[in-house]
Amino acid sequence: MTHALAIKNVTVSYHGRSAIEAIDLTLEQGNILGIIGPNGAGKSTLLKAILNLITIDSGSINILGGSLKENRNRIAYVPQRNQYDWDFPIHVMDAVLIGTYPSLGIFKRPKKSDKAWALECLEKVGLAQYANRQIGELSGGQQQRVFLARALAQKADLFFLDEPFVGIDIASEEMIVKLLKDLRDEGKTVVVVHHDLSKAKEYFDELLLLNKQLVQFGRPAEVLRPEVMRKAYESELAFLFEAGVS
Numbered sequence: 001m002t003h004a005l006a007i008k009n010v011t012v013s014y015h016g017r018s019a020i021e022a023i024d025l026t027l028e029q030g031n032i033l034g035i036i037g038p039n040g041a042g043k044s045t046l047l048k049a050i051l052n053l054i055t056i057d058s059g060s061i062n063i064l065g066g067s068l069k070e071n072r073n074r075i076a077y078v079p080q081r082n083q084y085d086w087d088f089p090i091h092v093m094d095a096v097l098i099g100t101y102p103s104l105g106i107f108k109r110p111k112k113s114d115k116a117w118a119l120e121c122l123e124k125v126g127l128a129q130y131a132n133r134q135i136g137e138l139s140g141g142q143q144q145r146v147f148l149a150r151a152l153a154q155k156a157d158l159f160f161l162d163e164p165f166v167g168i169d170i171a172s173e174e175m176i177v178k179l180l181k182d183l184r185d186e187g188k189t190v191v192v193v194h195h196d197l198s199k200a201k202e203y204f205d206e207l208l209l210l211n212k213q214l215v216q217f218g219r220p221a222e223v224l225r226p227e228v229m230r231k232a233y234e235s236e237l238a239f240l241f242e243a244g245v246s
């Protein structure tokens, strides 16, 4: 089976300062990977590099055995919630239907079957009854579930989510985790940028601990060891102690 991701020696910098350095990673399909690390560790940068949203200085990134361009239709991306304009007037159903556009073509009207599939995806996230609401009227957790429904509508094989649990209620978080595990059980791959370490063991099959460089990659039990975590969080802890927080 081809790898979900094969990242070789990837470095990215902004204005001459490196944000991630020499990252190597091979991820098998059928896993949920959590990308963790302190603030400014380069987690979002790595995700953007994989998705070709920023240019890499060096290295190579292979997705599902090919380039991003070749596999674009097999990839779904849920950005951070704060990257959306929630006042933009769009119905929940239409937001999900956008997920079917790769097969639909952007100027074609959705068919009955597209609408039925979008509704099914909304059902999976428990929001079918909100199909005709404006998206701005929903709670943060519901909005995040709509965007997961949109990703599901895409029928992707590889899902990327950037901080999906920030500012959402616990019921939505649990529902999203369950859906991600269902996707994994179907053989799909899920990559999540995440900063709350307390649930990391429960949520992820693999963890990538980042602090500009790759500190550790492996099973949560291997990565979440104090001596490993200290390597990544040392400077953050030193800062907190200096600031008088204990």
Ligand SMILES: Nc1ncnc2c1ncn2[C@@H]1O[C@H](COP(=O)(O)OP(=O)(O)OP(=O)(O)O)[C@@H](O)[C@H]1O
Pocket: 014, 015, 019, 037, 038, 039, 040, 041, 042, 043, 044, 045, 046, 195
């Ligand atoms: N557009 C940009 N221009 C310049 N520097 C940037 C830009 N985006 C990120 N950086 C810098 O690159 C480094 C990595 O940032 P990044 O957002 O990838 O980290 P992160 O681990 O996702 O952080 P956080 O957990 O705080 O969201 C940081 O030092 C950040 O200030």
